[in-house]
Structures are given as C-alpha cells and as structure tokens.
Amino acid sequence: MSTPLNADLHAHSNFSDGLLSPAELVQRAVSNGVDLLALTDHDELGGLPAAREAATALGLRFVPGVEVSVSYCDQSVHIVGLGIDASSPQLVAGLAQVRGGRDGRAQRMGEALEKIGIRDAYAGAAALAGNPALISRAHFARYLVDLGLARDTSSVFDHYLVRGKPGFVEHEWATLSDAVNWIHAAGGLAVIAHPGRYRLSRAQMTELFDQFVELGGEGVEVVTSAHTPAMISEYASVARRYDLLASRASDFHGPGESVMDLGRIPQLPPDLTPVWSQLV
Numbered sequence: 001m002s003t004p005l006n007a008d009l010h011a012h013s014n015f016s017d018g019l020l021s022p023a024e025l026v027q028r029a030v031s032n033g034v035d036l037l038a039l040t041d042h043d044e045l046g047g048l049p050a051a052r053e054a055a056t057a058l059g060l061r062f063v064p065g066v067e068v069s070v071s072y073c074d075q076s077v078h079i080v081g082l083g084i085d086a087s088s089p090q091l092v093a094g095l096a097q098v099r100g101g102r103d104g105r106a107q108r109m110g111e112a113l114e115k116i117g118i119r120d121a122y123a124g125a126a127a128l129a130g131n132p133a134l135i136s137r138a139h140f141a142r143y144l145v146d147l148g149l150a151r152d153t154s155s156v157f158d159h160y161l162v163r164g165k166p167g168f169v170e171h172e173w174a175t176l177s178d179a180v181n182w183i184h185a186a187g188g189l190a191v192i193a194h195p196g197r198y199r200l201s202r203a204q205m206t207e208l209f210d211q212f213v214e215l216g217g218e219g220v221e222v223v224t225s226a227h228t229p230a231m232i233s234e235y236a237s238v239a240r241r242y243d244l245l246a247s248r249a250s251d252f253h254g255p256g257e258s259v260m261d262l263g264r265i266p267q268l269p270p271d272l273t274p275v276w277s278q279l280v
Helices: 022-031 048-058 089-100 102-114 121-128 137-146 153-161 176-185 202-214 229-242
Strands: 036-039 061-072 075-082 189-192 219-224 245-249
Touching: 022 036, 022 048, 036 048, 048 061, 061 089, 061 176, 075 176, 075 245, 089 102, 089 176, 102 121, 102 137, 121 137, 137 153, 176 189, 176 202, 189 202, 189 245, 202 229, 219 229, 229 245
Parallel strands: 036 061, 189 219, 219 245
Antiparallel strands: 061 075, 075 189
C-alpha cells in the first residue's frame, strides 16, 4: 500500500499572523516531511513569492493560496483559496479592500483594551506584526501574553477578544459571494476553512454550505487542527452530502502556539476526494 500524501493546505507566515517568515515556514514543512504545502495568509498575497522560491530550492511542491475573511451571520468565516494566480486583478483589488479596514479595527481594539486598563495595546500589537498593514487579534493576543495577562493566546481570545469580551470590535469583511468570486477569478479552488470553529446554529451551517455550493465553492477542510474526531466525522459527511472536495490542514501559525505542527495532522477518510487531486 502506498503512503498517503502528506499535504498541508492551510498555513500562515509573518506576512499575516504567523510567527515564521515564508522561507522558514517552508523549511519547517520540509523538515516535518510535508509533501505539498499551501501558504494561505489572511487577506494577503505578499509572502507567496518567497515561499515559492524556498519551496523550489528545497524540492517541495507548493500551492499558492490565501485565506479570505468573510462576514456571515454576524461573525467571521474564512474561505481558503488554493491554486490561485496571485496577480489576478480582481483578487488583488478585493483583498486590498478587505485589508483597508484592518488598521482602523486594530486601533479601536487598542482603545477598547485601554478602557479596561491595558495601556499601549495597539502599539504593542503593532510591534509584533511582521506586516504593519495586517495587525490582527493574534498580535494583540501575543502582546497580552507578553504582559503576563494570560498563559497563552487561546486564553487571551477567550477572555478579551471574542464577541462579548472587552477587546472585541465588530468589523465588516468581504461577503461570501465576494470571496468565492475573487478566488475563482484567480483560477483557484474555494474551500471553507475549519467549519467546526464557527458558532453557527445547525440551520445557519446548512445555509452556509447551501450558499457556498450554489456559488460554485469546491471544498471543505475536513481534517484541521480545530476539529475533534467527531467534527472530522461530521464534516466528512458534509463533504459526501454536497460532493465537495476534502482538504487537510494544520492552520499552523507558529511553533509553541499552534495546536498541530505542519504536516502532523490525521489523514483524510479514504473515501473522500482530496482537494489536491485538482491541484497536482
């Protein structure tokens, strides 16, 4: 029996909220035995050239990608684009529009945290961001950990940065239609990222997948670090029901911070059609 492909199709560099440079990310993937890697920074394409160059030098098969932030049912949902042309005018313009509101949101988050006595949070988060145009909640979380206000970034999110907590700031991202259309305009495949993370009712989740498929979306992350074994089973069933391609992804952000390391994730259920069958 042949060894399954070790594909990891969702990872972040310091061009968004990852800790490693694109080249360092590729090196870690190679060291971990990854066969096929996608860099999917949040609303950002800037790390792709360096990642591709490093992957070529090290003999790693590379998939250019992006993770698009979407507003859906009053929360943030993420759509991964795989196999994209990073020079697509429609995608480039759309992502610039999404990024345009990020700094304003970050400043409002800093102001909200200052109201509860956490001073200079915006400056602290900005100092930790490799890309000054992409200051994210993860950068605030790392700053609050550095201050000793929480033991890890997950705890910061739970106590400060999710809806209903003092540092949460509402923001309007792209629409689901925008995200899928931009990805398709760039020749890519659209994949719903880590659906088990979203706090949607069963009816809302069904509506999300119904709309996604109607828009021509192709895949869903079945295996990801955010999914328990029960969630893997659940979203494998969703992939079968909607005839979606299945993706496998660590959603790696950095050593010591991510739940699962690059390539160290379970394999897909064998009856599903992997998304990389349409990429390589």
